[in-house]
Amino acid sequence: MDSILGGGGDGDAIVIGGTLPLSGAYADTATYIEDGYRQWASDVNDDGGLLGREVDLVIEDDQSEASEGVSQLNRLITREGVDLLLGGYPGSTAAGQMQVADQNDMVYVSMGGHMASFEQGFEYAFGAPPLMGQWWYDGFFNWLEGQPESEWPETAAAIT
Numbered sequence: 001m002d003s004i005l006g007g008g009g010d011g012d013a014i015v016i017g018g019t020l021p022l023s024g025a026y027a028d029t030a031t032y033i034e035d036g037y038r039q040w041a042s043d044v045n046d047d048g049g050l051l052g053r054e055v056d057l058v059i060e061d062d063q064s065e066a067s068e069g070v071s072q073l074n075r076l077i078t079r080e081g082v083d084l085l086l087g088g089y090p091g092s093t094a095a096g097q098m099q100v101a102d103q104n105d106m107v108y109v110s111m112g113g114h115m116a117s118f119e120q121g122f123e124y125a126f127g128a129p130p131l132m133g134q135w136w137y138d139g140f141f142n143w144l145e146g147q148p149e150s151e152w153p154e155t156a157a158a159i160t
Helices: 002-007 028-047 068-076 091-103 113-120 130-146
Strands: 012-022 055-059 084-086 108-111 125-127
Touching: 012 028, 012 068, 012 091, 028 055, 055 068, 068 084, 068 091, 091 108, 091 125
Parallel strands: 012 055, 012 084, 084 108, 108 125
Antiparallel strands: none
8 A cells, every 4th residue: 555655656657456357257247347447547547547646457367267366366466566456256256356455455446246255354355336235136126117017027036
């Protein structure tokens, strides 16, 4: 955190790193997440940066493998010297990465979907949106109410 709050050097960019499954089983969803991360960084930089400093993103492909995501996050911290960590996807990757973040006293900003990960007592990990376990049903039922009743499903299931 010192590098972000002024100990890192005169106006250097804040480097935010993370992994996403840009290939493999979860790649389709991960491209949307990457687009969101990059749009956020662009918006922040267009508005003068974070704490007045430009934001640089480093996003590595963990190939949809949780162990690869953990290894790459370790490398981003120890070799690349990133200042902050972006949450990985899916929750199985994020859970392992949260442990790495805590071991290195690094802030880990998760997307917030994997509630069980946040119940492990990690000090440096938090979810930016509400955790999925807290709101998924609201979104579903609000959506359902907006549909014609004739199109409502006869049955529904939730896997938690």
